[in-house]
Amino acid sequence: MGSRRVLLAIAATATSLAVVTAGCSGGGGSKPKPAANGTSGSAAAPSVDSGTSPQAVAEAFLAAWQAGDYTKAGSLTDLPDKAGPRLKQVMTSLAPKSIELKLGSQVNAPQQASSSSASGTPSGATPGAPSSAGTPNPLDNAVHFDFNVTDSFDGDLKWEYSSTMAVLPANGDKPPLVHFASAVINPQLSAASNLKAVPPSVPVADRNGVLLTAAAHPTLGSILAKLAIAKPQNATAASLQIQFVDNNTGNPIPGSTPVQIGAPNSTGGLQLASSIDDKIQTQVEKALQPYPESGMVVIKPSTGEILGIASNSKTNPKMAFMATRAPGSTFKTVTATALLLGGMKLTDPADCTPTAQVGTQTYHNDEGLKDGFKGATLLTAYQMSCNTSFVNAALGHNLANDALTKTAHDYYGMNQPWDMGIGAATYGTPGQQQVPAADGRDLFAAEAFGQGKITMSPLTMAAVAATVATGQFHQPILIPGFQPPAKGTPLPADVKNNLQTMMRGVITDGTATSLQGISPTLGAKTGSAEPNSKDKTDSWMIAMDPDHDIAVAALVLNAGFGNSAAGPAIAAMMKGAGLS
Numbered sequence: 001m002g003s004r005r006v007l008l009a010i011a012a013t014a015t016s017l018a019v020v021t022a023g024c025s026g027g028g029g030s031k032p033k034p035a036a037n038g039t040s041g042s043a044a045a046p047s048v049d050s051g052t053s054p055q056a057v058a059e060a061f062l063a064a065w066q067a068g069d070y071t072k073a074g075s076l077t078d079l080p081d082k083a084g085p086r087l088k089q090v091m092t093s094l095a096p097k098s099i100e101l102k103l104g105s106q107v108n109a110p111q112q113a114s115s116s117s118a119s120g121t122p123s124g125a126t127p128g129a130p131s132s133a134g135t136p137n138p139l140d141n142a143v144h145f146d147f148n149v150t151d152s153f154d155g156d157l158k159w160e161y162s163s164t165m166a167v168l169p170a171n172g173d174k175p176p177l178v179h180f181a182s183a184v185i186n187p188q189l190s191a192a193s194n195l196k197a198v199p200p201s202v203p204v205a206d207r208n209g210v211l212l213t214a215a216a217h218p219t220l221g222s223i224l225a226k227l228a229i230a231k232p233q234n235a236t237a238a239s240l241q242i243q244f245v246d247n248n249t250g251n252p253i254p255g256s257t258p259v260q261i262g263a264p265n266s267t268g269g270l271q272l273a274s275s276i277d278d279k280i281q282t283q284v285e286k287a288l289q290p291y292p293e294s295g296m297v298v299i300k301p302s303t304g305e306i307l308g309i310a311s312n313s314k315t316n317p318k319m320a321f322m323a324t325r326a327p328g329s330t331f332k333t334v335t336a337t338a339l340l341l342g343g344m345k346l347t348d349p350a351d352c353t354p355t356a357q358v359g360t361q362t363y364h365n366d367e368g369l370k371d372g373f374k375g376a377t378l379l380t381a382y383q384m385s386c387n388t389s390f391v392n393a394a395l396g397h398n399l400a401n402d403a404l405t406k407t408a409h410d411y412y413g414m415n416q417p418w419d420m421g422i423g424a425a426t427y428g429t430p431g432q433q434q435v436p437a438a439d440g441r442d443l444f445a446a447e448a449f450g451q452g453k454i455t456m457s458p459l460t461m462a463a464v465a466a467t468v469a470t471g472q473f474h475q476p477i478l479i480p481g482f483q484p485p486a487k488g489t490p491l492p493a494d495v496k497n498n499l500q501t502m503m504r505g506v507i508t509d510g511t512a513t514s515l516q517g518i519s520p521t522l523g524a525k526t527g528s529a530e531p532n533s534k535d536k537t538d539s540w541m542i543a544m545d546p547d548h549d550i551a552v553a554a555l556v557l558n559a560g561f562g563n564s565a566a567g568p569a570i571a572a573m574m575k576g577a578g579l580s
Contacts, residue, residue: 054143054167055106057176061165062101062147077180078168090185094195094242096151096159104146107164142166142179149186153197155238157261163187188244193253196245200264201228203271206278207305207480211271219285219310220276222318226422227272227478238262275305275480283576284308287569293557295320296569297458297476301466301544301551304474304484306420308573309459313557321459323555324430328529329385329562330461330540330553331450333468334435335394336382336502338407340495342397344378346502350393352376352386359442363391363449366528366561382502383510385526387449394448401444402437404454409435412464413473413488421479428457450529458553461542466551468503468523469544471496503544512541514567518580521547524570526562541566548579 052060057076064073065087074084091099144166151159163186166179182189189195204212204227214221239262243252252258280298288294288310297320298308311319352372356363365372365387372388373380381389394403408414415433417424428434436453438444446452459476467473473488491499503523506512512524527540536558544551552570559565574580 051170052175054169054176055103055145057167057178058145058147058165059103061178062103066099066101074180077178079180083178083180086180086182086191087185090182090189090195094151094197096153096197098152100150100152102148102150104148104162107144107146138168139166139179141169143169143176153238153240153261155240155262157238157240159240159242159259159261161186188256193244193246193256196243197240197261198243199229200239200241204228205271205273206276206281207273207307208278209273210278212274212276212278212281217281217285217310219312219317219320220281223309223422223478227274230272230421230479239264273480275300275303275307275478276309277307280308280573280577281310283573284310285312286576287573288312288554291556291559291565291569293319294555294559294565294569295323295458296552296554296573297321297462298573299462299466299476299551300549301469301474301546302549303480304463304466304476305480306459306476306478307550319457319555321427321457323457324428324455325457325538325555325557326451326454326529326531327456327461328450328527328538328540329387330464330525330527330542331454331456332382332385332390332448332527333464333499333503333525333542334404334408334412335390335448335450336378336499337411337491337495338399338403339378339393339397340498341407341492342399342403344393344397346379346498347377348393350376350378350381350386350389352381352384352389353392354388356388356391356445358391358395358445359440361442361445363387363445379502379505380509382525383505385506385511390448391445395441395445399444401439401441404444404447405433405435405437410489411473411491412467413475413486414460416486418475418486419482419484420475420477421482421484424485428460429455434460450527458555460553461540461555462551462553465503465525465542465544465553467491468496468499469546469549469551500544500546511561511563512543512567514563514571515541515543515574518571518574519545519548521545522574524567526567528561537561539565539567541570543570543574545579550574550579 061073061076070084070088073087074080077083144164146162146164148162163184165184168177168179170176182191186195204224206212212220212224214224242259242261244256245251246253284296284298288296289312291312293313295311297306300307309320311317313319316322352369354370354372369384369386376386376389414435417426426432434454434456438447438452443452447454463476471491475484475486477484500523503525506524507515507522511526515522515524522543522545524541524543528537530537537560539556539559539562541562542553554566554569556565
C-alpha cells in the first residue's frame with residue numbers, strides 16, 4: 001500500500017456488532033516493542049491538571065495509546081474504566097507490529113457532524129442531539145481534533161487512516177478530558193465491533209500436492225481454516241485485509257467494508273503444502289466411523305509431521321487434539337522410561353500384587369488381573385498392563401513425586417506449549433501441564449499408571465509413541481519444515497531399545513492382540529481409564545513402527561479396554577493405508 005492514506009468515511013450500519021479479542025489473528029504482526037517504562041512503544045503520556053490545554057490532553061492521550069499504556073490513555077478520557085480496556089481489546093486483536101499517532105489540526109465541527117459513526121450511539125458517547133436550555137449538550141464547548149493513525153505490520157505493510165476526537169473543557173478542578181467512543185479508535189468502529197488483520201486465504205494441499213477440502217475431509221475443517229491463512233511457502237508479496245468482525249461468530253460483519261492492505265492477488269497460484277497424507281487421512285476417518293466419540297492422530301516420528309488427524313465426536317469435534325482425558329495404561333510408557341532411566345532392567349521384579357495400598361488409597365488391577373500374577377518383571381508387567389506392578393516399582397525404586405513430571409517434560413515434550421503451525425497451545429490439558437507433579441505419594445501412585453491428575457489427547461500420546469520409535473521427541477507439526485518451540489532431550493539408546501522391546505511384546509505376548517500380524521516391527525500399548533467414578537472406561541491405544549516411520553494414538557470414550565475399540569481402529573487404519 002506504500003504511504004497512501006486511507007480515509008474511512010463510511011458510516012457504520014445499525015447492525016449489532018460484538019468484540020473479538022483474538023490476539024494476532026494471523027495478522028503477521030507482533031505487539032509493539034516495550035519501552036523502558038514497561039509499556040509498548042516509545043512515548044509515555046505526561047500527567048495533566050485542570051490548567052492543561054485541550055491540545056496537550058489530546059497529545060497525551062495519543063502518546064499513551066501509542067505507548068501501549070492503555071490505562072494511562074483511559075485516565076485521560078471521560079470513561080476511564082471503559083476506554084483503557086477497549087483500546088487494549090482493539091489493539092490486541094489488530095496486533096500491529098507498531099503504531100504511530102500524529103495529532104492534526106483543530107476542527108470546530110458541530111457535534112452532529114463529528115460524533116459517533118456506528119450503530120446508533122457508541123458505548124460512552126453522548127448523543128449528538130441539539131442543545132436546549134433544559135438539556136445542554138456537554139460537547140457544545142468541546143474542542144475537536146483530527147489525528148492520523150499508521151498501523152505497521154510485517155512485510156512492510158501499513159494501514160493509514162484519519163480519525164477525530166473531542167476534548168471536553170476543564171470543569172472546576174477537573175482537567176480537560178477526551179470524550180471517548182469506539183469511533184475515536186477508527187471511524188467505522190462501533191462499541192461492539194473489533195478490528196482483525198487477516199492474511200489472504202490460500203488452498204491447502206497434502207504432502208503430495210492433493211488438494212484438501214473440508215467437504216472431502218469434514219474432520220479437518222477447523223485445521224484447514226487455520227492453515228489456509230498461514231504463510232504459504234515461497235510467498236513473497238505480502239497482503240492483509242483489515243476486517244470488522246462479530247465476536248459471537250468471529251465472522252466479518254455483514255455489510256461492512258474490509259480494507260485491503262497490499263496487493264489483493266498476492267497469493268495467486270500459491271498453496272500451502274501441509275504434512276497431511278490424503279490417503280492416511282481418509283483411512284483415519286474411515287477407521288473412526290464405527291466409534292462415536294473417538295479421535296486418532298498419526299505422526300511421522302522422524303520429523304514430527306502429522307500425517308492424519310481426525311475426530312468423530314458430536315460433543316468435541318476437536319477430540320483428536322483437544323481431548324483432556326486420563327491416558328490410563330498407555331502412560332506406563334512414560335513411567336517405564338523413568339524407571340529405566342533410574343537403572344531398572346527389563347528382567348527386574350515388578351510385583352503384580354492383587355492390590356497396592358498407598359496411604360489411604362487402595363489401587364486395583366483390571367478385572368483380568370484382579371488376583372495379580374507371580375514372578376512379574378518390568379517387561380511382563382508392561383506387556384500384561386499390571387497397575388500394581390507400576391505402583392510397586394515406582395515406590396520401590398524411590399522415584400520422586402515429580403519424577404514423572406520431569407520425564408514427561410524432558411524426554412516427551414510435555415508441560416510446554418506446542419505450535420503445530422496454527423498457533424501455540426498446551427494440548428491435552430485444561431491447564432498448562434499434562435503431567436502435574438503429585439502432591440503426595442498416593443497421587444503419585446495413581447499417576448504411575450496414568451490416572452490421578454494426568455490428562456492427554458490422542459495428539460500428545462501419539463507423540464509419546466513417536467518418541468519411542470526414534471528415541472527423539474519431535475514436536476508434532478502440520479507444515480513440513482515448520483520450526484516448533486517445544487524441545488526434548490534424546491532418550492539414551494538402551495532406554496529407547498528397551499521401550500521398543502516392551503511395546504513389541506504387548507502385541508506378541510500381551511494385551512494388544514488386535515494388532516497382531518500387521519508388522520513384525522510394530523509395537524503398542526493398550527490403555528483403559530475411568531475419568532471419574534461416574535464415567536465408563538475409555539479405550540486407549542498407542543502404537544509405533546520404526547520401519548514404517550509411523551506412530552499413532554487412538555481414543556474411544558466409554559468403549560472399554562484398549563484392545564476392544566482403540567486397537568481395532570488403529571488396525572483398520574494401518575491395513576487400509578497399506579502400512580501392514
